Amino acid sequence: MKLKITIEGNTATAILYNTPTSRDFVTMLPLTVEMDDYANTEKIFYPSRKLSVQDAPKGFNPSVGDITLYAPWGNIALFYKDFGYSNGLISLGKITSGIEYFKVKGKIAVTFELEQ
Template sequence: MPEYMRQNLTFMLALIFSAACGAAGTINEDAHRMHAIRIIIGEAIITATLDDTPSSRDFIAQLPLNIDLKDYASTEKIAYLPHKLSTTNAPPGIDPQIGDITYYAPWGNLAIFYQDFGYSQGLIRLGRITAGLEHLSYPGAKSAKVELATGH
C-alpha cells in the first residue's frame, strides 16, 4: 500500500475512533450507547462496558458501589445490590457467556460469569468484561469497588 494511502487510512481510523468516543465513561458504537466501568479488587482492575438498558442505567445510578464479590457454584461471582434494578424491556432470561455482567432479578444480585453457564430465567445482561477477567479466579469472597471509568 502506498504511503499516502496508509496515512489517509490512519487518519480515517483516528477520526472514526474519536467520533465513537463521547463523554468520559461513554462509548458510542453503532448508535448503541455503552458505559465504561471499572471493578477494582485490591490492586487488580477489571474493565467492562455496560449496555444502555433500563437495568444497566439503574445499576449505574448506584455507582460508585462497594460490594463483596462471593463465589457461587464455581461459575460466577455474585454480590447483592443496595436496590433492585429495573426489569423494564428485559428478556425473560439469557444464556450468559463467560465475561458477562448480569443481574439476577429473582434474588436482586449482580452475577459476573467467569465460567460457562446455561440459560437462566430471570437473568438480565448488563454488560461485558473487556479486560481483567482473570482477576475473578479466586476462591471465596473479596471486597470490590465498582465505578464509572473516566477518560479513554
C-alpha cells in the same frame, strides 16, 4: 458506558449496555462490595435495592465475562465460567479485560465505578 472494576488492587474494565437495568445500576456507582463465589462459576453480590427490570428479556445465556442481574433473587452476578440459559437473568454488560481477577476462591472486595 465504560466501567472500571477494582478487585483487591487489580483493575478490570467492562462495558455496560444501554438498557434500563444497566442505567439503573449506574445510579448506584461508585459502589464497593464484597462478592461471594457461587457454584464455582460466578461472583455475586446483592445491591442495596432492587434494580429495574423494565423491557428486560425473559432470560439470558451467559458466558465468561458477562455481568448480569438475576432478577428473581435481586443479585448481580459476574460470570467467570460459561453457564446455561437461565430465566430471569438479565445482561448488564461484559468484562473487556481482567476476568482472571475474578477466578479466585472465596470472597473478594470489588469497587465498581464509571471510567472517566
